[in-house]
Amino acid sequence: MSRHCSGSPTCPVVMHGNESRCPDHAKAKRKDTDLLRGSAQKRTYTYQWSLISKRFLAAHPVCGERHDGSRDAVNSLCVRLGIDRAAECVDHTIPKSQGGTNDDHNLMAACRRCNKWKYDTIEKGNSARS
Numbered sequence: 001m002s003r004h005c006s007g008s009p010t011c012p013v014v015m016h017g018n019e020s021r022c023p024d025h026a027k028a029k030r031k032d033t034d035l036l037r038g039s040a041q042k043r044t045y046t047y048q049w050s051l052i053s054k055r056f057l058a059a060h061p062v063c064g065e066r067h068d069g070s071r072d073a074v075n076s077l078c079v080r081l082g083i084d085r086a087a088e089c090v091d092h093t094i095p096k097s098q099g100g101t102n103d104d105h106n107l108m109a110a111c112r113r114c115n116k117w118k119y120d121t122i123e124k125g126n127s128a129r130s
Contacts, residue, residue, distance in 0.1 A: 052102050053090040060109040063087045067104035075108055077117045085111045095123055 005011035007025020015022065021029060060067070063085040064076030073079045075093050087109030094100030110118070 049102060052107075056090045056104065056107050057087055057109055061087055063109060063111040063114055065109045066093075067107060072108050075118050075122065076110060076114045078111060078114050085113075088112050089115050091115050091118060098123075 002014050002016050005013040005022040005025055007021040013022035064071045064079035066072050071079045078085045088111050091108050091110040092100040093106050093108050100106050
């Protein structure tokens with residue numbers, strides 16, 4: 001399926017696959033997001049975190065997977081819906097901004113969709129917890 005870049009109504013770039021924005025508009029969107037959330041560095045994500053994240057993701061490649069191999073239905077929409085999707089990032093179940101740590105017990109593998117869903121619903125206080 002092909003469609004035009006969603007970054008601007010006048011962008012002539014035709015997108016293929018899952019991406020919705022051309023590289024230029026994707027970069028601009030990330031910059032805007034960093035201005036709102038603060039850059040990864042300002043949110044205290046360091047080189048050490050990148051090592052922890054890569055190690056955890058290699059050991060737990062499925063969205064919603066916790067340190068002990070269990071699946072987290074509270075913090076993962078994929079688990080709630082019974083979907084097995086590859087994890088793309090590592091999420092803190094208790095956000096660092098709320099006192100969470102980088103300890104494996106506080107980490108969960110997540111796809112980008114679930115990471116955003118958790119941030120938008122649980123972390124912003126629009127709790128979707130049951």
